[in-house]
Amino acid sequence: MAQRLIGAVEAGGTKFVVALAQEDGTILARTRIPTETPATCFPAVARFFEQASAAHGAIAAFGVASFGPIDIDPASPSYGTFTTTPKPGWSGARFHDVLGRFGAPIVVDTDVNGAALGEWQAGAGRDCATLAYTTVGTGIGSGVLRHGRSIMGFSHFESGHIPVPHDHAVDPYVGFCPYHHDCLEGLAAGPAIKARWGQSLSELGSPADKVELIAGYVAQLAVSLVLLHMPDRLIFGGGVMKTPGLIPALRRAVETRLAGYIQAPQLDPGLERYIVGPALGDDAGITGAIALGRQALG
């Protein structure tokens, strides 16, 4: 049987990666488009898929893994629409406006849910019934999958904004979140690290005390994910998590805080199999977008 074709969109804050892929994941065509505004970006996306479709055949489904905030509820009339993003021009933009012309079903999810799906399908979360993927970079966000489907409530999760214990005597930095000051993202995302110490942890040479401090904040989210989702594994990606020593420090902080309360084969001593980095690197996003398209195929 001929492979059906999937249009995949990884929509990031600075660039889109768009690809035409076969059902089995083989990429037939791929390009990058600057995010800029929908007025410039969307026509380029349409042009790519028109040309790729002319060369390879009709597109049977689209998968979109996008920055947000965005409506990801398939039952909502504004499914696929950016909500209140501060990014100029993007509030109210809708993926169906550019992809609807191809007459194929469209699945839209968040970038972090897409990365989770990519890791579940082909990376570090392949054997997990429940998988939590968290990115710690410019922002902090988590996606949780159950049997390869992202879990949501009335909206996608906003794990970056959980409150964390903050000892001002140890860490006098006030935090940069415009809403909460010292929520997790306000204390541990990339911009908070640069604002506090002038450089990234890696640029600073990954000093143990600073790595421990950030690991402690991120551990609050990891422990909350365990207790409120019981995932089979936690993947931590994003630029900040590339800091040497940060994932080992996170494992230690999580193990200390759980204090043996959760007894399960998933939580190995030392948590080296339980808390891991991503396996797909820069390909997680487009792999996830293709997997979302596969869901749209039904």
Next chain:
Amino acid sequence: MAQRLIGAVEAGGTKFVVALAQEDGTILARTRIPTETPATCFPAVARFFEQASAAHGAIAAFGVASFGPIDIDPASPSYGTFTTTPKPGWSGARFHDVLGRFGAPIVVDTDVNGAALGEWQAGAGRDCATLAYTTVGTGIGSGVLRHGRSIMGFSHFESGHIPVPHDHAVDPYVGFCPYHHDCLEGLAAGPAIKARWGQSLSELGSPADKVELIAGYVAQLAVSLVLLHMPDRLIFGGGVMKTPGLIPALRRAVETRLAGYIQAPQLDPGLERYIVGPALGDDAGITGAIALGRQALG
């Protein structure tokens, strides 16, 4: 068409409530059995269902809402089995041992998931696609439903053990959790309140400062549930939540901490519709168990 019959078990730490009900929820027979040990309790449960079935007809399905920890994964070989409970005799006991003889499908879930389901079906969560139910009593636990099905990972959630900011200058109490000392349950469950102040909040006359302190701890869980599950509503039940003024104080604490970050019609100003008490009172458990039995009917 004749109503099929459901055997329902609400298994609490001190008593079981068992009932035979019609599919539509009408209870035909009901009794209470002391929990004691499986050796005394299980035969009484079997006797009740044998007699009720003799009077009313064959039982088509069982629903069990139980104290834990218990294996609630239908795909697990030990589904329906108590795991490491400190309750004498109950570790390793399995509901299938007593209910299997009736040859009907059995659905087992936690007591808090059962109460959530009861409230979703017939109480304060009727219109919610995603519903979070939390009990604050002897222990603290949460169940989250999506379209009337409880969400789980490799196990049921353990929301009572999330870490909470604890200012020893304001609240010098060390906490009573044997694993974590001052996790949420260690600071805010009924036993922590009695250990700290000698009486329950209601017995103390619900003094505003103490109510605010406990509300602040519980708010940490409420905010985490919002950010990590995005429920359409949060129900807070259990003995501690009956304290006059506690739910209003919780609403204020949650609204302050979210600080307007989550903009959604679900979160009404003041959160009076978003954070509520249960509507079913003592009937939530058995209503949930009947609903679980209905799931088993398929």
